[in-house]
Amino acid sequence: MRHSPAVRRRKLGEELRRLRDRAGLTSPEAARLVGWHQSKVSRIETGRSAVKPSDVTRLLDAYGVTDPQLMELVDALTGPPAHEGGRHWWHAYRGLLPPQYRDLISLESQASSARTLETTVVPGLLQTPDYARAVTRAALAHLPATKVDSLVEVRIARQKVLRAAAPLELSAVLDEAVLRRPVGGRQIMKEQLRKLLAVAELPHVRLQVLPFESGAHIGLTGPFIIFSFPNIVDLNVVVIDHLTSSLYLERKEDLKAYDAAFNTLQAQALSPQESSALIARIGDVR
Incomplete structure (x- = not known):
């Protein structure tokens, strides 16, 4: 039972952490591969930070993810870009x-x-x-x-x-x-x-x-x-x-x-x- 509203962001972080572990990488190693500071990877994996689709793509490439079903899962968790059909219209409020x-x-x-x-x-x-x-x-x-x-x-x-x-x-x-x-x-x-x-x-x-x-x-x-x-x-x-x-x-x-x-x-x-x-x-x- 959870009270945090950041459901999707946290689920995305959990899945990315699982994929990193499957690739045999530590958090600092993953950060070096994509050219980030380790704290950014940590924030994404714990759901404390929003993540852009392009950042997710970089992580998936670093983890060697090619399975279509896994790609579909992460795409669904990331959500569509705000420009696609105005799906984020509520941001105006x-x-x-x-x-x-x-x-x-x-x-x-x-x-x-x-x-x-x-x-x-x-x-x-x-x-x-x-x-x-x-x-x-x-x-x-x-x-x-x-x-x-x-x-x-x-x-x-x-x-x-x-x-x-x-x-x-x-x-x-x-x-x-x-x-x-x-x-x-x-x-x-x-x-x-x-x-x-x-x-x-x-x-x-x-x-x-x-x-x-x-x-x-x-x-x-x-x-x-x-x-x-x-x-x-x-x-x-x-x-x-x-x-x-x-x-x-x-x-x-x-x-x-x-x-x-x-x-x-x-x-x-x-x-x-x-x-x-x-x-x-x-x-x-x-």
């Missing part, structure tokens, strides 16, 4: 967003799939602007209107991952309470439910509702998100949000437990078709 939120957005933008349970509010990737504004005002009542507006902009910008050329595969299980809580008032909630119905039609979105009649369930412990990455199970991570921080779980036993929990929740929930029918009835839409 650095002064507003806490580090753990920026890391969540980074994971979300690079993941191939996300599985999420929500018990109180509509997931951020599925919110309308008015709903997002109502949620933000309720959670951060002290913020001035201009900052609230900026946070809503971020929330809506995140949704681009569902419309990308290779969109995020999203599976969401919502407790029925999410649909019945009138966030922002009746009209805002009606528009929000209408959006849920529209998004549920996307081929890469699976939306299910856990009805009240299902009684107690494992999701009562709280909401969570499981991120998965292309072809690499070792990168999977569970994110649990708290009021002032986020918790990142990466141990295999934690991932296995949350994977099993989500599968159980999906089995207990209504089918996607039944879920859409319930959403339509609650919102009196369609």
